[in-house]
Amino acid sequence: MASPILSNGQDSMSMPFSTEASSRLNQYFQVDRERQSFIHSILEKYEVATTKITALELDLDDQKRSRAIYQSQALTLENKVERLEHQINRDSFVVVLIDGDGAKFADEFLRDPNGGAERAAMKLKQAVRENLRDTGVGQEDIPIIVRVYANLNDLSKSLRLSRVIDYDDDMRLFAERFTNSRADFDFINVGKGKENADSKIRRMLNHYYRNIQCKRIFLAGCCHDNGYLHDLRDYTGFSDRRLVLLETTPAEPSFRSLGFPIMRFDNVFRSEPLNNETKHGFSMMPPKPSPIQPSSTPGPIARPVQPLQKSATMPPASQEQRHSSTPTSASGTPSSPIQPSSTPEQQANQPPRAASVISSGNGGTSISYATAGGVNDLQNVTVKAPKPKKQPKILYYNADGYRIDPPTQHPPRTPAQTSYQAKFQSIKPSVFCNDFYLKGRCKWGVGCDKTHDAELTAPELAIHRYKARTSLCPAGPYCVDYDCYLSHHCPRIPCTRGDMCPFWSTDKWGNLHLTKDQLEATTKWTEGIDLPEHLN
Numbered sequence: 001m002a003s004p005i006l007s008n009g010q011d012s013m014s015m016p017f018s019t020e021a022s023s024r025l026n027q028y029f030q031v032d033r034e035r036q037s038f039i040h041s042i043l044e045k046y047e048v049a050t051t052k053i054t055a056l057e058l059d060l061d062d063q064k065r066s067r068a069i070y071q072s073q074a075l076t077l078e079n080k081v082e083r084l085e086h087q088i089n090r091d092s093f094v095v096v097l098i099d100g101d102g103a104k105f106a107d108e109f110l111r112d113p114n115g116g117a118e119r120a121a122m123k124l125k126q127a128v129r130e131n132l133r134d135t136g137v138g139q140e141d142i143p144i145i146v147r148v149y150a151n152l153n154d155l156s157k158s159l160r161l162s163r164v165i166d167y168d169d170d171m172r173l174f175a176e177r178f179t180n181s182r183a184d185f186d187f188i189n190v191g192k193g194k195e196n197a198d199s200k201i202r203r204m205l206n207h208y209y210r211n212i213q214c215k216r217i218f219l220a221g222c223c224h225d226n227g228y229l230h231d232l233r234d235y236t237g238f239s240d241r242r243l244v245l246l247e248t249t250p251a252e253p254s255f256r257s258l259g260f261p262i263m264r265f266d267n268v269f270r271s272e273p274l275n276n277e278t279k280h281g282f283s284m285m286p287p288k289p290s291p292i293q294p295s296s297t298p299g300p301i302a303r304p305v306q307p308l309q310k311s312a313t314m315p316p317a318s319q320e321q322r323h324s325s326t327p328t329s330a331s332g333t334p335s336s337p338i339q340p341s342s343t344p345e346q347q348a349n350q351p352p353r354a355a356s357v358i359s360s361g362n363g364g365t366s367i368s369y370a371t372a373g374g375v376n377d378l379q380n381v382t383v384k385a386p387k388p389k390k391q392p393k394i395l396y397y398n399a400d401g402y403r404i405d406p407p408t409q410h411p412p413r414t415p416a417q418t419s420y421q422a423k424f425q426s427i428k429p430s431v432f433c434n435d436f437y438l439k440g441r442c443k444w445g446v447g448c449d450k451t452h453d454a455e456l457t458a459p460e461l462a463i464h465r466y467k468a469r470t471s472l473c474p475a476g477p478y479c480v481d482y483d484c485y486l487s488h489h490c491p492r493i494p495c496t497r498g499d500m501c502p503f504w505s506t507d508k509w510g511n512l513h514l515t516k517d518q519l520e521a522t523t524k525w526t527e528g529i530d531l532p533e534h535l536n
Helices: 018-091 113-132 151-161 169-179 194-209 226-233 319-323 344-348 415-426 433-441 458-469
Strands: 091-099 144-150 183-188 214-220 241-246 393-396 523-526
Touching: 018 393, 091 113, 091 194, 113 144, 113 169, 144 194, 151 523, 169 194, 194 214, 194 226, 214 393, 241 458, 433 458
Parallel strands: 091 144, 091 214, 144 183, 214 241
Antiparallel strands: 393 523
């Protein structure tokens, strides 16, 4: 058996015992030190792990408590949401808003005012439910609210002159029976004035659209009048498709570009204009006057004439004019009377009276209720001349595509400055509604929290407009709103406010102090025209 070799390389058999013992003892000490070091490192790691475990246990307890609280709150909120959804669905409804001056019920209903009104209401309700069948809101018991707004006096006369009804009272009776046919159906007489029905339609549309319980809005009779176009643009871009346009007479092309669903209820509404209505996009001729049979005895032709009703476009006639047998033209000048010796053929070949088109006053062209009886009706008619065409709005942009605002000046120091400040202070903490005072309409309606009822004079309005021009438009230099009253670059030329100017260093567009070259317009956009005009 070989002798062991020590760590120093020597043979243990050749070494003295004391030396061998000392060497082995050193080896054992080294092993003990390594073992002690290893044990200490294990204990240290154990302490660290124990600390972490304690912290994790505390975190776990905290997470358990938080999760329990969260689950309790989530359950409470789920119950609230469920109750709200049930309440909303239980009280949900559908509304039909009808501009009765533009959308007229079918002739078969109007000619039978007693039973026709009931049938018209039933047909309208059936058509709405049929349309809702595949939309998710077509439950059979959902209420349908119908509001018809119309100028009954002029509408009745127009229907009578077009020989749809025999008497003006037929239309009034139809409206009464229609209102009484269903608890949620109303036919409302708004009186004379084109804006009466329009303003109510706009207000009710805004009211119902902001009501979450209103699942669908059908808007009828508004597609014929471009005056509604600007208001409807405020409701574009939403994915819920809650607004549906009902087309009666063919809609103006601009409405189709809005993206709203357009439906037709041809079994409910008249699909053609009346004979005495003129509308852009149609070529409708008035009915040819029926020939008058010549009298067997010489003398003026006697023919019963229905008394004319007063109209908003017809000034009161004098006593002599009411009983005159000489008809007047649309311009108010007397036309040639029918001579007793004229033959039926000559009378039939006389040119018919042209119906007039009256601007709606809000950018559109609406149907007028001018009398359409021919010269043989022997009625004196004065037709209001069309209003001057409204000049289109224009926007200018420079070579960089920045919108260029027209120059503005600080209003002169007049007593209006003092009166404006007094009114401004009196309404605090509220402020004047810019949309109402500078655009003429507020898109928020009754939901707006700003002031609308303060009266501002023209000089005070100029001061308010200048104040608005000192604010930066949220769309910046790329604004495309023709009615925007804010600024799209610094209106002060030169600007002396330095870095205190809000146009100095904007977050999105940087410095909006344009140079002289940048203020040169290169592109011109005109409202209603889809393509720009390049100026150079």
